[in-house]
Amino acid sequence: MxxxxxxxxLALVALVLLGLSGYLTWSIADPxxxxxxxxxxxxxxxxxxxxxxxxxxxAVVVTKLAGTALRRVLAGLLVFMGAAAIGVxxxxxxxxxxxxxxxxxLSQAVTDRVVLSTGPAPWLALAGGVALLAAGVIAVLTxxxxxxxxxxxxxxxxATPADQxxxxxxxxxxxx
Numbered sequence: 001m002x003x004x005x006x007x008x009x010l011a012l013v014a015l016v017l018l019g020l021s022g023y024l025t026w027s028i029a030d031p032x033x034x035x036x037x038x039x040x041x042x043x044x045x046x047x048x049x050x051x052x053x054x055x056x057x058x059a060v061v062v063t064k065l066a067g068t069a070l071r072r073v074l075a076g077l078l079v080f081m082g083a084a085a086i087g088v089x090x091x092x093x094x095x096x097x098x099x100x101x102x103x104x105x106l107s108q109a110v111t112d113r114v115v116l117s118t119g120p121a122p123w124l125a126l127a128g129g130v131a132l133l134a135a136g137v138i139a140v141l142t143x144x145x146x147x148x149x150x151x152x153x154x155x156x157x158x159a160t161p162a163d164q165x166x167x168x169x170x171x172x173x174x175x176x
Contacts, residue, residue: 003142004064010135011060011078017128018053018085025119026092029099038103040094042121048088049125052081056132068144075139082133089125093118 026042042049056078063074095116167173 003138004146007060007063007135007139010131010138011056014082014085014128014132014135015053015057017124017131018049018056021089021121021125021128022047022050022053024121024124026121027094027099028117028119029103030117038099039119040099040102042125044102045094046088046092048092049085049121049128052085052088052132053128056081056135060135063139063143063146068146071143071146072140075136075143078136078139079133080136082129082131082136085125085129085132087129089122089129092122 022042024041025039026045027040029038029040031038059074059077059081063071066074099116
């Protein structure tokens, strides 16, 4: 498999995993005493996973159009975004006070004790961050081997406009 395809696939996997982590349950709060359990999705807890996923997709698309130097810079940015997603997945664990600011029914004034647990979303964010980090590392290491997509459509600089018209009249495409 070509490195470009592998980077594309890993970036797509990261987009799906980070996007899902933003909309699935990140934290579960049980206020007890017969009160309903409150679920917090990743977007309510932290908007970072979804933001990083969208920024990573933009960076991957731009790497397709960039030269080698800019491609390496963008790949380094992918590595940084992957590390940031891993950090968010490992460190964002809101406590009862933070969650009570989002939902007043979890306040200490209303309930004696809130039992917190973690949903599946941080694990998806962690996997997405690892996929994004791997895509960035592969892109940094193989950026010099990538082919620019516009090479196929560039004209021969030695050909004059008259030569190009003659090629078109002969039924040839001068851009190939």
